[in-house]
Amino acid sequence: MPEIHRLPLPTPFPVGPVNTYVLPERPVTLVDPGPVWDPAREALLAGLAHLGLALKDIDLIVITHPHIDHYGLANEVAAASGAVVAAHPDAAPRLAVGLAGMTREGRGVLEELLTLAGAPETFGEDLLGQWTQAAAFAHPVRVDRFLLDGEILEGGGVRWTAVHTPGHSPGSVCLYEPAGGRLVSGDHLLFHITSNAIIEFEVPRDRAPAGGPAERLRSLEIYIGALRRLETLDVSEVLPGHGEPFGGHREVITGRLGHYETRKAEVLAALDGLGPSPAFRLAEALFPDEAGAMGRFLALSEILGHLDLLETEGRVVRQRDGRAELYRSV
Numbered sequence: 001m002p003e004i005h006r007l008p009l010p011t012p013f014p015v016g017p018v019n020t021y022v023l024p025e026r027p028v029t030l031v032d033p034g035p036v037w038d039p040a041r042e043a044l045l046a047g048l049a050h051l052g053l054a055l056k057d058i059d060l061i062v063i064t065h066p067h068i069d070h071y072g073l074a075n076e077v078a079a080a081s082g083a084v085v086a087a088h089p090d091a092a093p094r095l096a097v098g099l100a101g102m103t104r105e106g107r108g109v110l111e112e113l114l115t116l117a118g119a120p121e122t123f124g125e126d127l128l129g130q131w132t133q134a135a136a137f138a139h140p141v142r143v144d145r146f147l148l149d150g151e152i153l154e155g156g157g158v159r160w161t162a163v164h165t166p167g168h169s170p171g172s173v174c175l176y177e178p179a180g181g182r183l184v185s186g187d188h189l190l191f192h193i194t195s196n197a198i199i200e201f202e203v204p205r206d207r208a209p210a211g212g213p214a215e216r217l218r219s220l221e222i223y224i225g226a227l228r229r230l231e232t233l234d235v236s237e238v239l240p241g242h243g244e245p246f247g248g249h250r251e252v253i254t255g256r257l258g259h260y261e262t263r264k265a266e267v268l269a270a271l272d273g274l275g276p277s278p279a280f281r282l283a284e285a286l287f288p289d290e291a292g293a294m295g296r297f298l299a300l301s302e303i304l305g306h307l308d309l310l311e312t313e314g315r316v317v318r319q320r321d322g323r324a325e326l327y328r329s330v
Helices: 038-050 074-081 092-116 123-137 219-231 249-274 281-285 293-312
Strands: 005-009 019-023 030-031 060-062 082-089 152-155 158-164 173-177 182-186 237-240 316-321 325-330
Touching: 005 038, 019 038, 019 237, 060 074, 060 152, 092 123, 092 325, 123 293, 158 219, 219 249, 219 293, 249 281, 249 293, 249 316, 249 325, 281 293, 281 325, 293 316, 293 325
Parallel strands: 030 060, 060 082, 182 237
Antiparallel strands: 005 019, 019 030, 152 158, 158 173, 173 182, 316 325
């Protein structure tokens, strides 16, 4: 089978190194070129040079999802090489404006969400400040080719099938090679980390043509649905966005699903102890060591996702209390 080379690139983020994959056969393909950060750029150039390649040799850039540790350098690589940039259609608007643009566009709906979640008044400003600083690690990039679910992509001498796997991000896509059983999973399936189903907003499709207020996606429910799709694939090796390649993807998925059951029980136990509570209070109770704004936001994403699951199951209900939403167990 055509070779796929993994280049772990350093990042300035707590998640640690991000994996860039290089497929040196024509069209020479680069998957997730890493953040705009000198150590990452230097590691990318050194890794390419070790393979006898330079930026100018890249024909195709694939972005698995629009998070800055994965796509930050894509525009720089495309400018140096003329490479085609491919990503899912839902990723394209996010990639086009970058994190700073997303922050400006989504400020109102984010602030409303934080109010409903019972967050402190200053939390939104702290979070937006961190996002503004983080925007320097990625440049906006234009998507030249949409990778729709089921789309066939020829890259690096491999015939890939795009698999839309939203949840961690609406625009997440995995690359599956049926012939060899390889799966480039981005952040959708990782071995050592449970992918966070991050809070995202979207204008409902039935209102999209006319515009209208964006609504919070039920990200964890969406993520689990996409995770179950991967169970049906015959995969021999997973090439993840972080960490070493691994096998046994069905066992990993089973472990993830078990983790969600455990977390739901923890959320219910916290509700029984605290009584009716907003999501932010539950996040603080279950993740007391998270001090920074971004860490607390990810904790809130985790709690809201599990509250969505419990609400769908009829095990919690929401009720409005002033400007906040309280959850209580039933």
